[in-house]
Amino acid sequence: MEEHLFFTHKAEEKESFLQRLSGYPSIVITFHQNPDGDAYGSSLGLKFYLESKGKSNVTLISPTEPAEYLKWMPGASEVKVWDESHREIVEEADIIFCLDFSSGSRLKEMKDTVIQAKALKIVVDHHEQPESFGDLYYWDVKASSTCELIFRWIKDMEPEASITKEAAICLYTGLLTDTGSFRFDATTPAVHRIAAELLERGVVPAKVHRSLFDNNPLEKLKFLGFVLGEKLNYLPEYRVAYMAISEEELKRYNSRNGDTEGLVNQGLSIANSVMSVLFTEKEGQIRISFRSVGDFSVADFARAHFDGGGHKNASGGRSQLSLNETVEKFLTLLPNIKAELLSQPS
């Protein structure tokens, strides 16, 4: 697939979309499992935009239960969590938006129903190596976030579009979370211009930041203390930090969905570090989060060794081995990438 594929730049694709959108279509918006600020923000932002256009038959369906820390967002209470009772809505939909993912497996139990649905499927995403289950793609691997793409898409469709305050808060949330608070490489002048326009629509940055990051239950901070104190390892000879957390440990700290979010970034705050990895055991499976700085691609690394993928500096993977075996496997791979890790500027 080409690196940039904007369907609205193709007149006939825009036309086929507008035809589907005319009248009172039934629209489903879905996003990846374990949704983050960008998945949620782009979906809710799009929903508010469509509703402002009089398209009020819009249903948001999450493949899995969303984390607590997203529930303050405008419209969040209307998000449905997938179960069989939603099958008909998906099967009968005219349009299905698939946001912030482009690999069908990230829909979990919803996957087959979405892929087989008769709807026009529109994929809006910025992850590498998209699969071809969609009909139309608005896809740019260089975009900071799906929220950036939704903003650009709205402006492509309707240059004079006015974005409501609620939509602005949602889109700003995804910009903020996917750029690591406006610091990752994808934080371009264009991203700040979008943020500026969202502020003009009424976003209060301190409020969004506090809702996202200063809204923790005490146990989550105790859990963070435990992980940093007992679980964080650093290998200066590779410039690699890693943490492995067992299911029992997650339970001991009453850890909820989302409590491990952001934990992996802690490893990158160590001076000189290049890569940070978090292994978590959940329902017998090992989930792995990778982060890097500079040119070392954790997307390639996850794809090659841990059945995963994502972005150059932020990716995920999984393993069917035990937690200890997974960590062992990871450690034995480090000598192969040592030269590349050491060559990164600090």
Ligand SMILES: [Mn+2]
């Ligand atoms: Mn994203």
